[in-house]
Amino acid sequence: MAAKRREVRETAFILSFEKLFRDEPIDDIIKLSEECDGLKIDEEAVRLVKGILERQDELDGIISRFSNKRSIERIPKINLAIIRLAIYEALYDEKVPVNVAISEAVALAQKYAQEPDIAFINGVLGSYSRSGDAPSNE
Numbered sequence: 001m002a003a004k005r006r007e008v009r010e011t012a013f014i015l016s017f018e019k020l021f022r023d024e025p026i027d028d029i030i031k032l033s034e035e036c037d038g039l040k041i042d043e044e045a046v047r048l049v050k051g052i053l054e055r056q057d058e059l060d061g062i063i064s065r066f067s068n069k070r071s072i073e074r075i076p077k078i079n080l081a082i083i084r085l086a087i088y089e090a091l092y093d094e095k096v097p098v099n100v101a102i103s104e105a106v107a108l109a110q111k112y113a114q115e116p117d118i119a120f121i122n123g124v125l126g127s128y129s130r131s132g133d134a135p136s137n138e
Helices: 005-019 026-036 043-054 056-066 077-092 098-112 115-130
Strands: none
Touching (some): 005 043, 005 098, 043 056, 043 077, 056 077, 077 115, 098 115
């Protein structure tokens, strides 16, 4: 049975978050996460996390433009992983409209981040979506 999109997204988030703390290749992190953490990782989650890592500089550039209060270096890693995922999906997954990417990012933040972080994530992504740089939701 194929994993649900929300599960795929959460797995990609966990892997990209873990990568922020480890200097190992993502394939090693994926293998270790499956073996030690029992994380169920499907091909779609791997594609998503690898896409985020490949376009990290581009994503961080976008985040920098819309994060008025914090530089990339000062954004908590959990928030950074969530925002990167949302912007990546909005830009590169035509099946995920911007408003859905934002909604799913907020859901991840509610599960994993702290209360003030939820507003920060929503604010950055909201500014991005209203900027005209984000793909239209149509």
